[in-house]
Amino acid sequence: MNVGKQLKEGLLTQNPVLIQLLGMCSTLAITTTISNGIGMGVSVTIILTLSNIFISLLRKIIPEQVRIACYIVVIAGFVTMVDLLLQAFFPDIAESLGVFIPLIVVNCIILARAESFASKNKPVAAAVDGICQGIGYTLVLLVMSAIRELLGSGALAGNQIFPAEYSASLIAQPVGGFLTLGCLIALMQWAQRKVKGGK
């Protein structure tokens, strides 16, 4: 087990959004403001870490043939718990994220990490993997929501930087999500090639 390598994979070489292209739906939909991006990123990180730990603990008990059903039950359980806790203690975040919290159940990142990592590794490694992949996801959300909030509504984390009348509201709309994500993925590809070419 190698924490540094796992962190590098989560952030860069195996970034869940920019390289594995997982969890696109939530990435496109909720990155309109920074607070949404952070709320979603932290929620996914917590759920991913918890489900990774539990699935890793149960990896020898869960029968091969019903493993996906077992993973989904565990993931849905944690998502519902986080949803209820958010509604009770952070009602503002719960309201602005709305239906995208329950939809974390079908976020491919969590199922993909359960299937490809947690079911084959020890709980500690699985927990580290969950945290690293979660940070990678959160960072991408943060960058995307910062770009979209600034260009789309002229604000940054709720503070008006320039008047909203001069903003390109297109960027805050779904179209802008696709454009921003496309640019980020292209940038990542370019950076990766550049690093490889340098060696």
Add this chain to the structure above:
Amino acid sequence: MSNEKATAAARQPKPSISFDPQYIGRITGVLLAICLVVALLLGVVNQITKPRIDAIEAEKVRLAMAQVLPAEEYVPVEASLPKTVVSLSQARSGGQSIGWVAETTATGSQGPITMMVGIDPSGKITGVSIVSHSETPNIGTKVVADQSVLDRFTGMSHEDGEITVNSGTNRFDGVSGATVSSRGVAAGVNAALDAVADLIVKEG
């Protein structure tokens, strides 16, 4: 890594489905046990969070009522209500009725919009406030999250007919680009006005 190879190898040579009762019993048992544990945990979390969530909801409804028609108390009206009207209360101050507040729901562009509508005894709207919605940020929210748009309803009534968006005799100026959301809010306001009109007729 050896562990990974072992499971990968175990996955390959099992193409046929086994009907061995013991095997079926085992996979069912494991799945059932996991479901039971998860359900138990969920029950515990629900026990802790439910009172808080209910309190937050009730507070939201109370704030919305106070915003559209300030009164000392709100007495729920006992009447059979149409499906679009969630609740209807009489607003009272000093024992006197000063109007009604109706919580109605209507379909917006992304889902239901729930709103609170205050109506004075003469049937005029005193205010509209959105309780919950799921409209698109920066499009639908130009209607449902902008109080200056919602305040355009204030003073309107059904005297000049049903409220219609951007047309007709009883005209509500919607937000261009957010027509569906504008129509949704107008539909909810119409439902509230109808419910109160029915009530006034019944009470004579």
